[in-house]
Amino acid sequence: MKVKLQLIFKRLYAAFGPQQWWPGESAFEVMVGAILTQSTSWSNVEKAISNLKKKKLLDAAKLYSLPPGKLAGLIKSAGYYNIKAARLKNFLKFFFTRYGAEIKRMRQENTGILRQQLLAVKGIGPETADSILLYALQKPVFVVDAYTKRICSRHNLIGPDAPYSQVQEFFMRDLKQDPKLFNEYHALLVRLGKDYCRKQNPKCEICPLWSIKNV
DNA sequence: GACCAGGCACATC
């Protein structure tokens, strides 16, 4: 399976090239984006983030002191704005109380422990936690999302109902534990998902992975 | 207008 995973990566990289994830100017921005993009297209998240930037509010202390209703109004374009405002607040509280709002201190923490801490924050589930670990902190953790599951399932690499941990294990077991590789691999899977593996209207016959279906 | 998007928590059975 290791060879197959490497071949898939090669094909995707050849087809799409580097994806330049995560599109954020700072680790903090990436963490905020990870929460805002929950079940939401990135274009809607971008609007919310640029809105925060425009008002000079993309800052842990400023966001934390903002009234929830006010924060919700600022991130409206990202959808689920009330719940996401609360989730951001929950994360910020954790960020301040546990790490003094210092990315550097957070990055020094043991990855497994930090992951458990993030999962304990209400509103942060496995994908959001792993996105923060990988894309904001460059920890070697593979991010699994709906596209990853769908692509793997359609290619019979995993079962259709495989849980998050199993899909993650599937990638992490055989690949080099390299944050750059995990970063690019997941971004490429999302790209493939968007272009060729939608829920409806999948374009299997022209998908870059079509020919390796039975390798 | 229907369907979906880089999820998660919670209720109910």
Add this chain to the structure above:
DNA sequence: GATGTGCATGGT
């Protein structure tokens, strides 16, 4: 433990 539902904007 599995299945269903609320949360909500914006693009196709």
